[in-house]
Amino acid sequence: MLQSGIYPTDPPYLLAGTAYGGIKYGFGLNAEQPLGDRGGVFGRVSWNDGQTATWAFTEIDYSFTLGAYIGGPRWHRQHDAVGIALASNGISSEHAAFLNAGGAGFMLVDGHLPTYKSENTLEVFYKARLAHTLFLTADYQLVQHPGYNDGRGPVHLLALRTHVDF
Template identity: 40%
Template sequence: FARAGCNEGHNESFAYTEVNNSAQAGGDLSGALWNRSQDRLGVAIVSNGLSASHRDYLALGGEGFLLGDGTLRYGREDILETYYTAHLWRGLSASGGVQYIDHPGYNRDRGPVLIEMLRLHVDF
């Protein structure tokens, strides 16, 4: 998959993460290659950014719905995610993954951050 999006960046964010432009790409492989046809191995990359007016607002000490911790040294928030989903039994699967986030919160003074994930999915 691949997708990109943007908005004008002049309005206050609410009830969603603060992103004014984003580009994403990724894909997954079927476990059939290693005799586990219902398993999946995937990877995705994301690069999120803020508009110039949004960056200026935060750099001046402004606060958003999720952002705002003083003078912002802006950097694009770049994310790499990998995961493996294993089919366990009937409608039960488990996933493990890792996210690597550079410049979390668009701040070059933060990160990188490594987040480990574990998910359990049940269909019935």
């Protein structure tokens, strides 16, 4: 348990949990439609109340994603795929006001959010099967308004992901 007085309370800070905490609830839906072994489409949507502390993977109160992929059989790589996705993430007006008032979040710790905009991402990826149970994905993302701030970005991100089947 945190001791009183360890973290400042003006402006509010999530670590203290006094002004922006509690039970978080929400939902997420995922839909995928394979189109044979040649590709598919997918979509995701999520929402949470946007009024409680974020101790999850990132600070997103709502998200919409649409994407498509083409399967590797077209170029004789049965288990490979190339794809594209568009995502739009946002935070609630209460969450934005909290941050703009100097509040610090789990991931967003600027203490100021002067011009809120949805964070939009374009992602392009190639997933390659390297061994029977090992996959490697090369990923590029273009992020517009990172951290929900209209004054930032765009940001270009490169990543490698691995996936192992057991």
